[in-house]
Amino acid sequence: MEKNDALGFIETYSLVSVLEAADAMCKAADVELVGYENVASGLVSVVVRGDVDAVKTAVEAGIKEASKVGKVYCSNVIARPHPGVQKIIAKHVIDW
Numbered sequence: 001m002e003k004n005d006a007l008g009f010i011e012t013y014s015l016v017s018v019l020e021a022a023d024a025m026c027k028a029a030d031v032e033l034v035g036y037e038n039v040a041s042g043l044v045s046v047v048v049r050g051d052v053d054a055v056k057t058a059v060e061a062g063i064k065e066a067s068k069v070g071k072v073y074c075s076n077v078i079a080r081p082h083p084g085v086q087k088i089i090a091k092h093v094i095d096w
Contacts, residue, residue, distance in 0.1 A: 006055040007034075007085070010062045010075045011045040017070025018044040021062035028061035029054035035093040043073055047093050052079045 008031065012018045018036060026033055031050035038044050048058050059075050066072050078085070 005080060006050060006052040007078045007081050007089070008048045008050075008055040008059040008062075008076070009045055009078075010059060010066060011039065011043055011073045012066050012070050013042050013044075013073060014070045015044050017066040017072070018046045020069050021066035021072075022046045022048075024065035025058035025062040029057040031055055031058045034089060037093050045093075047089065052077075055079075 008025070010018065010021045010025070012021060015038075022033060022036070025031060025046070025048050029050065031048040031054050034047040034049050036044060036046045046062070048055060050058070055077050059077055063072050063075055
């Protein structure tokens, strides 16, 4: 259950910047890359999961690196998400 303590999201305006974010997130902390979603109008989101501190660290690193190559639209960390949130993730996030 430890790996599911938190979910972290970053949404950017391009695939290149979300790839930069995903790379930085995975290198910065012990998180699992859940997947990504091409939202609309060029917005792309990436999702990671792990313990709360690791996810916070990963999201901060992802924002920093993605901002170097593009624009970050938004980000979020959900600590201890309700189990029902997994249904949304499973439906909308594409596994890599």
